[in-house]
Amino acid sequence: MKRILLLVGLLLSMNAHADGLAKQVESFIQAQYAGNSNVTEVKVLLRTPESRWPPCELPQLSLSQNARRWGNITISARCGQERRLIQAQVQVEGRYLVAARGISAGSKLTADDIKLKTGRLDTLPARTLTDNAKAIGAVSLRNISPGQPLNPVMLRRAWVIKAGQQVQVMAQGNGFNISGVGKAMNNAAAEDSARVRMASGQIVSGIANDDGTIRITL
Missing domain, CATH: 3.90.1210.10 (Antifreeze-like/N-acetylneuraminic acid synthase C-terminal domain)
Incomplete structure (x- = not known):
């Protein structure tokens, strides 16, 4: 009888560990999408066998900076100096x-x-x-x-400037503004870099504005 009770206790402990890790990983992954209004549901399925799970109840979970947040991913789980890698599949429902x-x-x-x-x-x-x-x-x-x-x-992005067209260039500095006209040397969308050949032959570089002008900050 005592052996049966010990076995039942061990199984309950293992289930609690499994449920605890699954919930921790799920909460950790869901936190990656906090504030993303396009995501409506996140499901996490653990793939790593239980024998390779971290030994502590509250492992420190992390993802590498450039790691994917969905699909088949790898999560680092650290218990003190010991580190385990947890494989999981993350299913994300959302709008696109x-x-x-x-x-x-x-x-x-x-x-x-x-x-x-x-x-x-x-x-x-x-x-x-x-x-x-x-x-x-x-x-x-x-x-x-x-x-x-x-x-x-x-x-x-739509071009606001096309190569060959005449563009106005505005240079701004501390207490002064200078403007001139030149010929664009490349296509550019808003906030792209643009090169302009001025009437003097000098080539300058600036940033394309929404209205098709070029701004240079000196």
Whole structure:
């Protein structure tokens, strides 16, 4: 009878350890998405056998800085000087952008061209867009089919300056402003670097503004 009670106690202890680690890992991963309004649900499935779990009840969990936050991931679990690696699968449900209709290459996207869809984010191509602001106003680099998830490699920001056009250059310094006109030497979207050949032949570099002017801070 005593052996049975000891065995039952051991099994309960093991189950409590398993439940405790699973909940700790799940809470740790869910914290990675705190404040992300596009994520609606996060599920974590432990893959590492129990025999390789950390020996303490409250291991210190961490992820490397550049580690993925979903799919098959590796979590560091440290108990004092001992470190174990926990393999887990993270399933993330959330909203992402897809084409609301067919989009031709070279088209500038509007709000009517995109829509939000809900699904498994961890099964989508890397860097699938979730923010409308990163799609509206961008130019399609290829034909995009209806319902296709949107990705930065499909789009580029619209040029505010095109190579060869006349642009106004404004230089600002401590207590002075100087402006002049030159010819743009490269295409540039807002906040991109732009090179300009001035009328004197001098080449200057600055930052493209939304209105197509170039600003130089001295």
